[in-house]
Amino acid sequence: MSHVIADDITVEFPVYGLKNQSLKSTFIRAATGGILDRDASQRVVIRALKNISFSFKNGDKVGILGHNGSGKSTLLRIIAGAYEPTQGSISVQGRVASMLSISVGMDSESTGYENIYLRGIIMGLKPIEINALTAAIAKFSELGDYLHMPLRTYSSGMSMRLAFAISTSVPADIILMDEWMSVGDASFYEKAQDRLQLMIKSSNLLFLASHDENLVRRNCNVILNLNHGEITSFERLD
Amino acid sequence: MRPNNNRSNFSLALNDLVSGISSFHIWAMLGWQEIRQRYRRSSLGPLWLTLSMGIQVVAIGPLYGRLFGQEISAYFPYLAVSLVMWHLIANTTNELCLSFISAEGIIKQQKLPMSIYVLRVIYKNIIIYLHNFVIVALVLFFYPPQISLDLLFFPLALFFFLINAIWVGMLLGMVSARFRDIPQIVGSLMTVALFITPVMWKADMLGNKILFAQVNPIFHFLEIMRQPLLGGQLPFLSWSVVIAITFLGYIVLIAVFTRFRSRIAFWV
Numbered sequence: 001m002s003h004v005i006a007d008d009i010t011v012e013f014p015v016y017g018l019k020n021q022s023l024k025s026t027f028i029r030a031a032t033g034g035i036l037d038r039d040a041s042q043r044v045v046i047r048a049l050k051n052i053s054f055s056f057k058n059g060d061k062v063g064i065l066g067h068n069g070s071g072k073s074t075l076l077r078i079i080a081g082a083y084e085p086t087q088g089s090i091s092v093q094g095r096v097a098s099m100l101s102i103s104v105g106m107d108s109e110s111t112g113y114e115n116i117y118l119r120g121i122i123m124g125l126k127p128i129e130i131n132a133l134t135a136a137i138a139k140f141s142e143l144g145d146y147l148h149m150p151l152r153t154y155s156s157g158m159s160m161r162l163a164f165a166i167s168t169s170v171p172a173d174i175i176l177m178d179e180w181m182s183v184g185d186a187s188f189y190e191k192a193q194d195r196l197q198l199m200i201k202s203s204n205l206l207f208l209a210s211h212d213e214n215l216v217r218r219n220c221n222v223i224l225n226l227n228h229g230e231i232t233s234f235e236r237l238d
Numbered sequence: 239m240r241p242n243n244n245r246s247n248f249s250l251a252l253n254d255l256v257s258g259i260s261s262f263h264i265w266a267m268l269g270w271q272e273i274r275q276r277y278r279r280s281s282l283g284p285l286w287l288t289l290s291m292g293i294q295v296v297a298i299g300p301l302y303g304r305l306f307g308q309e310i311s312a313y314f315p316y317l318a319v320s321l322v323m324w325h326l327i328a329n330t331t332n333e334l335c336l337s338f339i340s341a342e343g344i345i346k347q348q349k350l351p352m353s354i355y356v357l358r359v360i361y362k363n364i365i366i367y368l369h370n371f372v373i374v375a376l377v378l379f380f381y382p383p384q385i386s387l388d389l390l391f392f393p394l395a396l397f398f399f400l401i402n403a404i405w406v407g408m409l410l411g412m413v414s415a416r417f418r419d420i421p422q423i424v425g426s427l428m429t430v431a432l433f434i435t436p437v438m439w440k441a442d443m444l445g446n447k448i449l450f451a452q453v454n455p456i457f458h459f460l461e462i463m464r465q466p467l468l469g470g471q472l473p474f475l476s477w478s479v480v481i482a483i484t485f486l487g488y489i490v491l492i493a494v495f496t497r498f499r500s501r502i503a504f505w506v
Contacts, residue, residue, distance in 0.1 A: 013504055014504060014505075016416075016505075017418075077346065077347060080347060080348065080349060081349030082345065082346055082347050082348060082349055082503055083346075083503050083504070084500040084503070096349075098347050098348055098349075100347045101343070101347055104343045104344055104347055104348070105343075105344060105348075107271055107275060109274060109275045109278045110271065110274065110275075117267070118267065118271065121263060121264055121267055122264075122344060122348060122350075123348070124348070124350075126263070127263050150278075
């Protein structure tokens with residue numbers, strides 16, 4: 001049983017290295033981005049999320065819609081536990097697979113096999129778990145002997161394939177995705193999409209951030225609209 | 239739930255340290271990776287550092303020995319051991335400033351204990367130090383010191399260096415992430431410290447002005463690490479200072495880390 005419950009969370013980023021003068025005048029409401037403001041000690045902050053509350057449990061596939069800078073990625077990072085809310089609290093039950101950037105932790109001087117290990121550990125697997133998955137990841141990636149070569153010899157498509165193969169192999173209760181992942185050329189593309197659907201099906205919860213409404217409507221059963229860090233609408237599709 | 243009160247921030251901070259230290263498989267891997275990244279396709283790898291340090295010792299040794307009017311058979315091992323220990327302390331301190339800054343990519347998308355980024359830097363520097371230890375072994379082979387039970391204090395001294403590196407690294411890493419001038423300042427200070435710390439010269443050369451060496455905390459860490467290898471007296475004063483620093487350091491660390499742990503991700 002997994003759940004993600006947010007209780008009135010607000011996230012404010014301090015902005016450092018700003019000449020104070022540049023924002024001395026009144027804050028003009030920008031079309032995109034979080035709200036610029038000053039905190040109690042008069043420092044400039046970006047309020048990326050404001051008073052967000054929700055409760056999701058098994059079976060919820062949550063699509064998060066919003067403009068650039070509406071707080072989608074920040075919300076995903078909060079759920080991933082990378083950021084902690086400035087106010088409010090969040091409770092996350094279940095194993096989270098953070099796929100915000102699927103190649104974080106990979107290293108261009110290391111071989112494909114070494115990178116499977118590296119990325120697996122960064123995603124939170126124990127050495128024994130990632131070793132058990134290595135053969136399947138290698139097979140799925142179709143990279144063959146290239147896996148013995150350093151990552152820098154790969155084309156960008158090849159390294160994305162590997163990153164995708166690793167990241168989608170990690171068992172997860174809660175999947176976080178920033179935009180739908182699509183990798184590979186024509187033949188690999190289909191296989192990758194099947195794999196992604198399978199991974200989502202076997203998980204309990206999905207959070208998909210996107211600005212593509214059709215994509216979200218196809219893949220999700222709950223839709224959150226974010227604007228300037230606030231939830232403007234909440235819709236359950238059935 | 240993660241309520242935002244002080245008590246739970248305290249236990250979150252403590253938990254971060256404990257689970258970080260026990261995640262050997264993560265920080266050891268990251269530390270190794272950094273060494274490999276730097277030396278892959280290089281024929282000597284980290285031994286290049288050993289070689290350059292060896293050249294340094296051989297070049298400086300006879301000259302400074304003469305300048306300071308020292309017996310070469312006593313000065314040479316002193317210099318070699320001191321320089322190797324100095325590089326461990328100085329390089330670790332400098333690199334610890336960047337612990338969190340250089341891990342930005344992972345910190346911003348994955349929840350891992352913050353302490354692993356500090357342990358990774360320490361681990362990497364220990365590996366490099368073990369390469370440099372070849373020089374110490376060589377010099378001690380040619381100029382054997384008196385072997386005594388005091389030698390057993392060497393591993394203990396190294397252990398104290400490690401646990402102090404953790405709190406220093408956590409604090410320096412945090413301050414550096416927040417104030418980006420700190421790594422530069424620390425770098426300059428360490429350069430100066432090489433000359434004002436008894437590394438190439440001996441503290442007793444100061445005569446009755448020895449206090450100048452003794453107010454320098456780096457001196458005491460050097461002393462506890464090098465005296466067992468050089469067959470010197472057990473430095474009681476230095477041990478007392480190091481133990482006191484260890485306690486104080488962890489008290490400050492716990493206070494600061496409890497308060498600012500959750501801010502690190504916003505600073506990097």
